[in-house]
Amino acid sequence: MDVKIARTAGFCWGVRRTVDKVMEVAGQADGPVVTLGPIIHNPQAVARFRDKGVGTVNAVGEVADGTTVVVRTHGAIRDELERAKARGLEVVDGTCPYVKYPQAIAQRLSEEGYHVVIVGDANHAEIKGVVSYSKGPCTVVKPGGEIPEIKARKVAVIAQTTCIGAEFERVVGALALRHREVRAVNTICNDTDERQADARALAREVDAVVVVGGKSSANTRHLAEICREIQPRTWHVETEAELDRAWFAGCKVVGLSAGASTPDWVVEGVAAWLRALP
Amino acid sequence: MDVKIARTAGFCWGVRRTVDKVMEVAGQADGPVVTLGPIIHNPQAVARFRDKGVGTVNAVGEVADGTTVVVRTHGAIRDELERAKARGLEVVDGTCPYVKYPQAIAQRLSEEGYHVVIVGDANHAEIKGVVSYSKGPCTVVKPGGEIPEIKARKVAVIAQTTCIGAEFERVVGALALRHREVRAVNTICNDTDERQADARALAREVDAVVVVGGKSSANTRHLAEICREIQPRTWHVETEAELDRAWFAGCKVVGLSAGASTPDWVVEGVAAWLRALP
Numbered sequence: 001m002d003v004k005i006a007r008t009a010g011f012c013w014g015v016r017r018t019v020d021k022v023m024e025v026a027g028q029a030d031g032p033v034v035t036l037g038p039i040i041h042n043p044q045a046v047a048r049f050r051d052k053g054v055g056t057v058n059a060v061g062e063v064a065d066g067t068t069v070v071v072r073t074h075g076a077i078r079d080e081l082e083r084a085k086a087r088g089l090e091v092v093d094g095t096c097p098y099v100k101y102p103q104a105i106a107q108r109l110s111e112e113g114y115h116v117v118i119v120g121d122a123n124h125a126e127i128k129g130v131v132s133y134s135k136g137p138c139t140v141v142k143p144g145g146e147i148p149e150i151k152a153r154k155v156a157v158i159a160q161t162t163c164i165g166a167e168f169e170r171v172v173g174a175l176a177l178r179h180r181e182v183r184a185v186n187t188i189c190n191d192t193d194e195r196q197a198d199a200r201a202l203a204r205e206v207d208a209v210v211v212v213g214g215k216s217s218a219n220t221r222h223l224a225e226i227c228r229e230i231q232p233r234t235w236h237v238e239t240e241a242e243l244d245r246a247w248f249a250g251c252k253v254v255g256l257s258a259g260a261s262t263p264d265w266v267v268e269g270v271a272a273w274l275r276a277l278p
Numbered sequence: 279m280d281v282k283i284a285r286t287a288g289f290c291w292g293v294r295r296t297v298d299k300v301m302e303v304a305g306q307a308d309g310p311v312v313t314l315g316p317i318i319h320n321p322q323a324v325a326r327f328r329d330k331g332v333g334t335v336n337a338v339g340e341v342a343d344g345t346t347v348v349v350r351t352h353g354a355i356r357d358e359l360e361r362a363k364a365r366g367l368e369v370v371d372g373t374c375p376y377v378k379y380p381q382a383i384a385q386r387l388s389e390e391g392y393h394v395v396i397v398g399d400a401n402h403a404e405i406k407g408v409v410s411y412s413k414g415p416c417t418v419v420k421p422g423g424e425i426p427e428i429k430a431r432k433v434a435v436i437a438q439t440t441c442i443g444a445e446f447e448r449v450v451g452a453l454a455l456r457h458r459e460v461r462a463v464n465t466i467c468n469d470t471d472e473r474q475a476d477a478r479a480l481a482r483e484v485d486a487v488v489v490v491g492g493k494s495s496a497n498t499r500h501l502a503e504i505c506r507e508i509q510p511r512t513w514h515v516e517t518e519a520e521l522d523r524a525w526f527a528g529c530k531v532v533g534l535s536a537g538a539s540t541p542d543w544v545v546e547g548v549a550a551w552l553r554a555l556p
Contacts, residue, residue, distance in 0.1 A: 157454070165455050173451025176435070176462040177443045183461045184454040 001277035002253040004206055006198045010267050012191040012260035014096030015040055018073045025092050026052045031066035036080060037125050039072045039094065040261035041217035043238060048263075060084045068092060073261070075099045075129035098189035099126055102158045103133040105185050110136040114183060115152035117141055119171045120160025124218055127160055143167040147174055154181045161189040162219035162260075164196065164226070191260060192219060199223045199257040203230035206255035208248055211236045212270050213259030220259030227257065239266060240273035248277055279555035280531040282484055284476045288545050290469040290538035292374030293318055296351045303370050304330045309344035314358060315403050317350045317372065318539035319495035321516060326541075338362045346370060351539070353377045353407035376467035377404055380436045381411040383463045388414040392461060393430035395419055397449045398438025402496055405438055421445040425452055432459045439467040440497035440538075442474065442504070469538055470497060477501045477535040481508035484533035486526055489514045490548050491537030498537030505535065517544060518551035526555055 011019070018039065026033050026049070034055045038046045046056065054070070057063055060083045068090040071081065075095040084091050095103075106116050115137045120127045122140040131138050141147050143164060155175050159168045165188060172184040203209050209227040213220030215238060224236035235247055248254060254274050258267045289297070296317065304311050304327070312333045316324045324334065332348070335341055338361045346368040349359065353373040362369050373381075384394050393415045398405045400418040409416050419425050421442060433453050437446040443466060450462040481487050487505040491498030493516060502514035513525055526532060532552050536545045 169451035169455050172454040172460065172462075173447040176450040176464060177447050179464065181461070181463050182450065183459070184450075185459050186454060186457065 001248065001251065001274050003271050003274045004202060004253055004255045005267070005271060006195070006202045006255065006257040008191070008195045008198045009212070009256060009258035010262055010264045012195070014098055014189070014191070015073055015261050018094035018096065019045070021092065021094050022049065022054060022070055023052070025068060025070060026054050029068045029090070031068060032064070033068045033070065034063055035070045035072050035094075036060070036076050037072050037074070039070065041214040041220075042259075042261045042263065042266070043214060044266050045261065045263050060087070060089070063089065065089070071095050072125070073099065074125040075103060077129055078132040096161070098161050098187075098191075099129070102130045102161065102187040105156070105158050105187065106130050106134040106138070109156035109183060110134040110138070114154045114156035115139065115150055117150070117155055117157045117171065117175065118160065119143060119157065119163050119168050121218060124160065130158070141171050147171060150179070152179060154183070155179045157182060157184040158187045160218065161187060162192050162222060163188050164222050165193065195219070195223065195257075195260065196226055199227050200230060202255040202257055203227040203234070206231065206253045207251035208233040209235070209255040209257060210243070210270060210274065211257045211259070212238070212267050213262040214238060217259045217261050220262065223257050223259060227255075231255075237270065240270045243270070243273055245277065248274075279526065279529065279552050281549050281552045282480060282531055282533045283545070283549060284473070284480045284533065284535040286469070286473045286476045287490070287534060287536035288540055288542045290467075290473070292376055292467070292469070293351055293539050296372035296374065297323070299370060299372050300327065300332060300348055301330070303346060303348060304332050307346045307368070309346060310342070311346045311348065312341055313348045313350050313372075314338070314354050315350050315352070317348065319492040319498075320537075320539040320541065320544070321492060322544050323539065323541050338365065338367070341367070343367070349373050350403070351377065352403040353381060355407055356410040374439070376439050376465075376469075377407070380408045380439065380463075380465040383434070383436050383465065384408050384412040384416070387434035387461060388412040388416070392432045392434035393417065393428055395428070395433055395435045395449065395453065396438065397421060397435065397441050397446050399496060402438065408436070419449050425449060428457070430457060432461070433457045435460060435462040436465045438496065439465060440470050440500060441466050442500050443471065473497070473501065473535075473538065474504055477505050478508060480533040480535055481505040481512070484509065484531045485529035486511035487513070487533040487535060488521070488548060488552065489535045489537070490516070490545050491540040492516060495537045495539050498540065501535050501537060505533075509533075515548065518548045521548070521551055523555065526552075
């Protein structure tokens with residue numbers, strides 16, 4: 001089988017930066033090292049970290065004194081971070097700078113009196129973190145979801161870094177009609193834009209698409225949605241173990257895209273499996 | 279014929295305010311009184327003013343010393359206003375406060391480094407005035423038109439006070455994806471919103487619609503567009519003289535809407551003509 005891999009498949013700059021940082025800390029720290037939540041949304045990568053002695057906790061309350069606490073790429077909830085600092089724990093901030101940006105905007109514009117609206121998934125770690133930086137009322141609008149009525153004259157709109165562009169466009173446009181002032185800061189990261197454009201182009205050229213990445217990875221799921229709209233034969237898998245030969249019956253070329261948190265070796269595993277198809 | 283008149287047909291608050299002001303000035307001024315451009319976009323109303331001795335000029339350069347210059351509801355170009363003041367002419371500012379608002383926003387946000395985008399008609403007096411208040415680059419996007427590429431990190435978006443809401447929504451949404459920050463101030467006046475909603479509701483209930491108002495009145499033209507989308511039998515006329523009995527063949531109820539610059543007596547003339555139909 002001919003396999004076309006998207007140019008942008010695999011770790012983005014921010015994930016690579018955080019992963020490298022954690023590897024470095026794991027090799028140097030005296031005490032235990034834990035990440036606050038899974039360091040990235042990729043079970044295979046997280047398993048590798050576990051093998052290197054880097055555990056995962058859900059809250060600062062779970063760790064012993066002397067532990068090094070690593071903030072994952074998605075950032076942390078402000079209170080948790082302050083709790084860690086108050087306890088004198090070593091904190092290594094692995095927050096992606098592209099995630100720090102919406103956190104800072106949420107804080108600044110809420111301080112300036114804007115009601116903050118975030119286009120994203122309220123249950124996602126990144127959004128929980130961004131919400132925690134807002135100093136005033138804050139509403140999360142789910143992509144594709146209804147926009148609730150907000151009682152505010154001034155509204156600031158930001159997006160999850162992995163948001164699909166058209167959704168940000170929809171929400172900003174609708175709010176511009178409802179409120180006196182809408183201040184929209186496009187916090188979708190460049191990597192997301194490029195990766196989505198790449199996936200779109202790839203889906204048009206192939207007979208089937210495999211998107212590789214964690215099932216709880218928002219950016220990977222969005223890639224699969226985007227590809228599926230163009231090429232209905234799109235599959236989202238975490239590893240080659242999930243693949244089924246029957247999916248590719250009659251295909252000549254399969255496209256391969258991968259999320260920002262998918263390690264290269266996982267992408268390679270899937271590519272090898274596909275190339276071995278007749 | 280049964281005639282249903284839209285609740286909001288006729289002069290808006292801003293037009294009534296300016297018209298009253300000009301009538302007052304016309305009765306008190308010692309020298310000649312002129313308006314900079316037609317006071318409102320209604321030829322019938324302008325003719326009445328001419329009868330009261332209030333002329334119309336296109337530029338301050340055309341008037342003699344001692345003339346009282348009235349700024350029309352749509353506002354004036356900043357330089358013209360300054361020329362009038364520099365010459366020591368008496369200036370009566372009839373600019374609608376709802377038009378002063380986008381003028382002030384264009385000035386303030388351009389001073390703050392925003393590239394100003396106005397959704398409206400570049401040839402309309404209101405927009406020429408608003409553009410003149412911007413202290414930096416400024417782009418006018420025509421409703422329904424293509425959005426040109428703008429090289430700017432921060433963009434401020436405002437609308438002609440009579441803009442159709444969906445157009446403002448479209449432009450703000452699209453720009454939010456292209457630029458780092460989009461600051462949209464909804465300068466569509468409440469009257470426009472209400473009048474358009476009223477016209478929409480009326481068009482759904484009747485067999486034909488007559489929209490009364492100046493052919494160069496932007497808000498009247500928009501009302502006709504809105505009604506025509508719902509009721510194809512929609513006619514835009516300035517007075518009953520243009521009406522044709524054949525247009526209403528088979529109709530039981532005709533709806534009547536009118537622009538913000540259409541005098542009540544003109545609306546009444548049309549209504550009377552329609553009521554007289556069998």
